[in-house]
Amino acid sequence: MTAVLDASSRWLPARLGEVEELLREATVGYGETIGADADATLDAGGKRLRPMLVLLCAGPEQSGGVVRAAAAIELVHMATLVHDDVLDDAPLRRGLPTVAATSGRNRAVATGDLLFSRAFALLAGAAEARAVSLLADASVALAQGELAQRRDAFDLGVSEERYLARCGLKTARLFECACLLGNDDEALREFGAGVGLAFQLLDDVLDISGPPERTGKARGTDLLDGTVTLPLIEAAKVDPGIREVDLPALDPAAAEALCDRIAATGALDRVRARALEMVAEAKRSLERTDFPPEQRHLLELVADGVVQRYS
Amino acid sequence: MTAVLDASSRWLPARLGEVEELLREATVGYGETIGADADATLDAGGKRLRPMLVLLCAGPEQSGGVVRAAAAIELVHMATLVHDDVLDDAPLRRGLPTVAATSGRNRAVATGDLLFSRAFALLAGAAEARAVSLLADASVALAQGELAQRRDAFDLGVSEERYLARCGLKTARLFECACLLGNDDEALREFGAGVGLAFQLLDDVLDISGPPERTGKARGTDLLDGTVTLPLIEAAKVDPGIREVDLPALDPAAAEALCDRIAATGALDRVRARALEMVAEAKRSLERTDFPPEQRHLLELVADGVVQRYS
Numbered sequence: 040m041t042a043v044l045d046a047s048s049r050w051l052p053a054r055l056g057e058v059e060e061l062l063r064e065a066t067v068g069y070g071e072t073i074g075a076d077a078d079a080t081l082d083a084g085g086k087r088l089r090p091m092l093v094l095l096c097a098g099p100e101q102s103g104g105v106v107r108a109a110a111a112i113e114l115v116h117m118a119t120l121v122h123d124d125v126l127d128d129a130p131l132r133r134g135l136p137t138v139a140a141t142s143g144r145n146r147a148v149a150t151g152d153l154l155f156s157r158a159f160a161l162l163a164g165a166a167e168a169r170a171v172s173l174l175a176d177a178s179v180a181l182a183q184g185e186l187a188q189r190r191d192a193f194d195l196g197v198s199e200e201r202y203l204a205r206c207g208l209k210t211a212r213l214f215e216c217a218c219l220l221g222n223d224d225e226a227l228r229e230f231g232a233g234v235g236l237a238f239q240l241l242d243d244v245l246d247i248s249g250p251p252e253r254t255g256k257a258r259g260t261d262l263l264d265g266t267v268t269l270p271l272i273e274a275a276k277v278d279p280g281i282r283e284v285d286l287p288a289l290d291p292a293a294a295e296a297l298c299d300r301i302a303a304t305g306a307l308d309r310v311r312a313r314a315l316e317m318v319a320e321a322k323r324s325l326e327r328t329d330f331p332p333e334q335r336h337l338l339e340l341v342a343d344g345v346v347q348r349y350s
Numbered sequence: 351m352t353a354v355l356d357a358s359s360r361w362l363p364a365r366l367g368e369v370e371e372l373l374r375e376a377t378v379g380y381g382e383t384i385g386a387d388a389d390a391t392l393d394a395g396g397k398r399l400r401p402m403l404v405l406l407c408a409g410p411e412q413s414g415g416v417v418r419a420a421a422a423i424e425l426v427h428m429a430t431l432v433h434d435d436v437l438d439d440a441p442l443r444r445g446l447p448t449v450a451a452t453s454g455r456n457r458a459v460a461t462g463d464l465l466f467s468r469a470f471a472l473l474a475g476a477a478e479a480r481a482v483s484l485l486a487d488a489s490v491a492l493a494q495g496e497l498a499q500r501r502d503a504f505d506l507g508v509s510e511e512r513y514l515a516r517c518g519l520k521t522a523r524l525f526e527c528a529c530l531l532g533n534d535d536e537a538l539r540e541f542g543a544g545v546g547l548a549f550q551l552l553d554d555v556l557d558i559s560g561p562p563e564r565t566g567k568a569r570g571t572d573l574l575d576g577t578v579t580l581p582l583i584e585a586a587k588v589d590p591g592i593r594e595v596d597l598p599a600l601d602p603a604a605a606e607a608l609c610d611r612i613a614a615t616g617a618l619d620r621v622r623a624r625a626l627e628m629v630a631e632a633k634r635s636l637e638r639t640d641f642p643p644e645q646r647h648l649l650e651l652v653a654d655g656v657v658q659r660y661s
Contacts, residue, residue: 119463122459122460122463125456125459144455145436145500146497146500148433148436148459148462148496149433149493149496149497149500150493150497151459151463152430152433152462152466152489152492152493152496153490153493153494153497155463155466155489155493156486156487156489156490156492156493157486157490159470159482159485159486159489160483160486160487160489160490162482162486163479163482163483163486164479164483167479168474168475168478168479168482171470171473171474171479171482172471172474172475174470175467175468175470175471175473175474176467176471178463178466178467178470178471179464179467179468179471181463181467182460182461182463182464182466182467183464185459185460185463186457186460186461186464189456189457189460
C-alpha cells in the first residue's frame, strides 16, 4: 500500500496517523495486562486497508468523524482477528504470536470483546446513527460468516457458490462498510464488495502458495483448520482425488503436500485471475461516482494493492 | 419478578412482550444451526431484569426506541453469557446445556459475537447516539470485568476492594446502563449500580448455598472456576485456613465440601446482609428522582426481587 501513500498528497498519511493515535488510545488504560494484549494486536500492525478505504472514499475535505469511523472499523477488524485466532487455535498471525497463543483462549475472547466494544464506543461518540448501523450490520455479517465457516468446516463438497457467499459475509461486507462509512454513495458498495472479495481470494491463494517467510504463517493453515477455499475447489475440478483427502487427519507435513498438489493443477493461477477480474470490475464501478480523478486514482491503487501482495 | 408484573398496570407486560418479539427477530434468519444456538440462549430465558429496568425507568409514556433499547441490552447480556460459558467451560446455565457445551466453544464465540452485533444494529436503528454510547461503554466495562476475573483467577489473596471493583465492571455497569437507557436522570446511576452490585453478591451467595435444583447449576461452580468471591473472602476472616486451599486442585466433591466450610462460618448471612443494605441504599436514591409513587414502587419491587431469589 506504499504506492497509495506515495501517490497521495500529504493529507492521507496525516489522517492515518490520527487513526493510529485513536487505535492506541482505544487500547490503553485498561490495566497493564489487558493493555499488553491489545497492544500486541495493534503492533502486529497490518495494512490498515479498511481505514484507508474510509479515508479515501471520504476524500481530503472530511470531518473528524471520518477519522473516528476509520479507527472504529479497524478495531472491529482487530476484534475479529483475535476471536478468529481463538477459533482456529492459531499460533501465529503476521509472523507474531497471537493473543490466543500467548495469553490463552479465555483471555483472547474477552480481549476481542473489549476491542469490539471500544469500536462502538468510539463511533457512537462521533454521533452518526447511520455509521453505527453500517458497522453493526457489517459486524453481524462477520459473525454469520464465521459461523458459516464453522458449519462448512472439513466439508470437501462445499460449492463455489457457498464459498463465495461465506467470503461475502466474512470479508467483503466490512470492505463495503468501510467505503460507505467514508461516503454515502451506492456505487461504492459494489467497489468495496469487489475489492473485499478479491482480497479474500488472494488470502486463500497465499495460504496455499506461501512462502511462509513472506506471509508470516505456515502453508496450508486453512487446510489444517478444515477451511475449504476456492483454490482447493478449483484444484478438485482437475484432480478429483483431492476430494477424497482425509482433511481431519492432516498434519502440517501432509498439509504442505496437499498445497503442492493443489498448486500442481494450476488452480492458484486461475483463482488469482478471478481476483484480478473482480478488481478490474470494482475499478470500473468507480466511474459511476463523481470523484475527482485523483481520488479515483488512489482508490484504484488500493484495489490493485489488494491482489499484489504477499501478506 | 412476578411481584413487579402483578403490581404494574397492563403496560409493563405488554412492553416486555414487544421486547421478547424483538429478541426473537434478532436471532432468526441466520441459517438453521445458528438460529438454533441463539434460540437456545433465548429459551434459557432468564428474568429479563435489565429490559425491565429500562422500561420501568422510562415509565408508561415511552417511545418505541425504549423497547428497542430494552431488547438491545438483553442481547448484550445474552452475548456475554454465551462468551462467559466459553471462558468457564460451563456445562449448564439455568439448568439447560450451554451453547458452548452443545455446539462447541468455537461456535459459541461466533454466536456471542452475533448477538453482540445485533444489539448494536437494533439500537442504532432507534437512532439515539447517547444510547449507543451508554451501551458501548457498558460493554467495554463488561469485557474489562471479564479480563479482571481471568487475571484474579485462583488468587485467594484477592481483596474485598478488588472483588467489588470487578463486580462493578462485570455486573453493576450494565444495570446502571439499563436505568440510564430508560431515563437520563443521574440519580438512576446510583440506583442501577447498587441494584447490580447486590445482584452479583447474591449470585455469589447462591453459588455456595445452592440448592442446585433451584439455582440450575452445581454448588461451587465459581470455586472450580477459580473465581474468588465475597463469601469466600468473608469466610477466610473467620476461618483463615480457607486461604490455604489448593483451588486449582478442587474437584466437584471437594468444591461442595469447601462450600459447606464457607457456609459454616456464617459468611453467607453476612454477604446477604451486605446485599440487602445495598438494595436499601439504592431504593433511597430514588427519592432524588421526580418519579410518581407508582413508578418508584415498581422499581423498589425490582430492587427487592434482586435479593429475594434462587436463580
